[in-house]
Amino acid sequence: MKRRNFLDIFFGGSLLATIAAFVYPVVRYVLPSKRTAVIQNSVAAAKVGELPPNAAKVFKFGSAPAVLINTAEGKLVALSAICTHLTCTVRYDGETGTLFCPCHNGRFDLNGTVLSGPPPRPLETYAVEISGPDIIVTRKS
């Protein structure tokens, strides 16, 4: 190898390494650090008697919102409150007994099934049981 070629590669490589030494920390600084998501399998969503018939409550399940509904017939059901379309939080519509997403007018029944609108998948449903004074919501899988 000629001395000139060697020097070109040496200085060119040094320059690239120097640029990389500046860019790498900047890129790593901008990328968010990975946090392990804590998966919560059950939560005390409400107290017994807290919800009147045909009413709902949004509660935090892990890091996401979920909804507990006391139907007009007095049955307790719980579902994920995150619309499967574009992640807005759904709201309970007492008149129709359905869950409605105001962002793009998606509608679900209380089994999570899509009734109308653009949501591509059903809402995840959770098991509900009463333990002493608490209503406990548990993931099914």
Next chain:
Amino acid sequence: MAKKIGQSVWKFLDERFLLSGLIAFGKKKTVPEHRHSFWYFFGGICLFLTGIQIATGAMLLLYYTPHIDAAHESVLFIMSGVKFGWLIRSVHSWTANILIGLLFIHMFSTFFLKAYRKPRELTWVTGFLLLVLFMAFGFSGYLLPWNELSYFATRVGTDIAGSLPFIGKALKTIILGGSEVSQATLSRFFWFHVALLPLAALALIGIHIYLVQTLGMSKPIGERGKKDIPFFPDFLYKDALGWTLMLVLVGVLCVFLPWEIGTKADSLAPTPLGIKPEWYFTFMFTTLKIIPARILSIEGEKLAILGFMTGGMLWMLVPFLDRRAEREKLSPLFTWVGLALAAYIVVMTILTYTLPKL
């Protein structure tokens, strides 16, 4: 005496900044005048409004706190506790909306006049990128008051970014600073809004203006008139009239319709009824609303997003696609495409407000 001092000051500055050369350039510069030259003024007005945004944005930084427990309160304080705070914030918000509207007008007027044709292709590309940047300014600034509407708009908007093929998930995580809208998101949006986007916008505006200055303003195809008017003072005076009218419009809007604050965001509250994004995103918002859940076994939402991206890319590359305009020939196909696009944006935007239950 005063004249002598003035002359000395001028001489001092001229020797250091070479101002005579700049004035000579300004005197020599002309602008073509014809029946469509009215549309030239929109570029200057957009630049003027950008200046207002920089000034009022810098002033808002004095009291705004980018923290989820304090952001909304700090905006409340600006609106009610700081003298003329309501005015500065309202000017910033109103001007942002007017600016984006005028950028759309500026873009469509240059499109229909085919001002993008050779050698001004890059003026068009930088202009289009500036519109995208200003929409990003709007999107990032919208979250800063940390209210219900902006919180859910951010969730929807970033989820759209998240559904892009291949890079979606990583992009969403980088924008949000995690997997959901949180303090990290507010910090990032603040950073985008006051550091990253302004730097990018200043660089692009610099290139855009440099190109306009060096290449001059484009004449429409077939315009044979040779009439030119001096840039200084004739064109600049007319431009200044446009700026003054804008100042009056912004002032009137701020006094009679101060910008609202909204309710503080609550991550556990259901999405408020009647939610919609800022008006300039509503044509995409309504498309996502009416598109079927699945089209040929592909999720409708993903198809729509891909459609918007491809459409945007083709729109940016129009100068390289419109070969007839490049040869100074009329290109009615492109005019019709532009008209269809403008009609689509206008109709979808009107539908958002007139038929919210669509």
